Amino acid sequence: MHSHNHSHDHSHGRSSDASKRIGWAFFLNVVFTIIEFIGGWLTNSTAIMADAVHDLGDSLSIGTSWGLNKLSDKDANRTFSYGYKRFSLLGALINGVVLTIGSVWILFEAIPRLAEPEMPQVEGMLLLSIFGMAVNGFAAYKLSEGNSLNERVLNWHLLEDVLGWVAVFIVSIVLMFxxxxxxxxxxxxxxxxxxLFNVIRNLKQTLMLFLQATPDKAQLERIRDDLLSNEHVSDLHHFHIWSLDGERNVMTVHLVLVGDVSTEHIQTLKNDVQHSLKKYNFEHTTVEFEFADEQCRDEA
Incomplete structure (x- = not known):
């Protein structure tokens, strides 16, 4: 038994919307990064310059994500039989790595400056912080409408900047006095x-999916119980669930039938299995039936 989730139009719509949101974030980030570098130099603020470098890394990785996300819209072919959905997961992985490296670099730059701090130009800091909160806040709001793993990782890029600008705003007011x-x-x-703490957590999740770890262990057990509760099924093996992109999952399983199951019951069993799996909304499922006295070809 084989089934495929025929929701291509819906999937394309979701992925296309994600591409638009990521495109918005990319455009805003590039423009604002240029403004930040100029502003950081004019205000002599290490915090703003550090954020500008971080934003440059963000812009590069968001641009990469945008391209990969658009690529993930393409239909399946002989080379990529599951389609290009997994490319957006690659985008999330690249983003996480870039942001982690960028954060560590900023720490190496900022920590020595604790010994020799310089007074920044406070009024400029205040104006940039207000502008920064508005621009990055809008971009984060646009991306929060999506729920793909790629968008969640990118949203951390932007939330980082929003939080950073809130802090710059507060500090610039304190420095005035x-x-x-x-x-x-x-x-x-x-x-x-x-x-950095939050990005590493997201990066771990992305790596696990990339290595084809089971996306949800509790769900795996629920499905196992559902399948074994059928009176015609005595056992199951080669049971695998993995994720294409953090949203769309694939499942394969071999079901061993009870000894007295007739070929007439197979169609009823197929319908029962299809019904029990429907609520999990898999992108793709493959279910193989084995008779009680049949040897599994994958174990031959």
């Missing part, structure tokens, strides 16, 4: 550590 120059590098370190 107190000349505590050390707050500038402390700021860089603080929000970089926070975001």
């Amino acid at each position: 107190k000349p505590w120059a050390i707050l500038d590098p402390i700021l860089s370190i603080g929000f970089t550590l926070f975001i």
